[in-house]
Amino acid sequence: MSQTPEMMEGAPLIRPSSTGHPLYDTVVEACRSVYDPEIPVNIFDLGLVYTIDIADDNAVTVIMTLTAPGCPVAGEMPGWVADAIEPLEGVKHVDVELTWDPPWGMDMMSDEARLELGFM
Amino acid sequence: MAETIAALFLAHVLADYVLQTRWMVVTKRGAGFAAHIALVFATAVACLGQISVAVVLVTFVHLVIDAAKTILMPDRLWSYLADQGLHILSIVAVGALFPGAWQAGLWADAVPQATPEALAMLAGLVFAIRAGHFAIAVYIASPPVPGADGMTARHGALIGGLERAAVFAAVLGGVAALSLVILAAKAGLWWSRDGASAPGRERAVAATLASFAWALAAAYATRALIAML
Structure with missing residues (x-):
């Protein structure tokens, strides 16, 4: 039951973020303030945030995942992320989308997260 | 034997x-793996009321199955079913190998006669609701379409849990036909919501049918276990 449109061969699985946008760093910091209450690492370093797309008119679209389908915070996490980004100065509108494609894996964690969780 | 299986099944659903x-x-x-295995051991000790070869064996087999799943299998429905199927099979095997484990434990003489039945029922209910959720x-492996059908992911999961609990109770209560009424009620709920989008509705139908199948399977398996007590 996948509604994912056909992707061109060679297209990246994760859409690139607007890293060059002046708001990018502050949006990332806002994502770093969001935690799953059962995991002591923020969702950005955990690798749950796939794409931060910031349009020219400062509308922010976040594409994120969860550690597993069925994660009990599925209903709430997008709201927490939107609440963290919305008050930032200059941000116009926030849209948070959930995806399971590609599925999250432990290799998506940052080195800091691995260290914090005792992998390194 | 069935008492031992019931206690170990409850330990399993508590730990997982x-x-x-x-x-x-x-x-x-x-580190989480070690913590989880420690939890498997602790729940088995608590439910069976003993530290024994049976408890160590069931913990060890749980470790082997989980390690194999983590290392070898992708996160798919078949791997989830295989993982849980193997866990249940291992519990039945340990029950067959150590049929008197429950009787040798601390609880057998200290608790009311009906306790193993209650343990089996509780374990089956948790398995129907929570294991079914995952x-x-x-299975549907697609994120909810936000707002498309006027329902949040949390509502869908809550309703799913309630319907599995209701189906489980209907079967255990000897009125399995009631589950058809529950299904009809839910179907009525879909059609009454005009705003539901096609993908949202398709997703809800697939999830509901899977949910009913899961609840029925869990309920009949639990009933079979209770019949053996």
């Missing part, structure tokens, strides 16, 4: 579905 935290899942290739989430 009630007490396991997402930290344990996320770090299942690290099975269905992996």
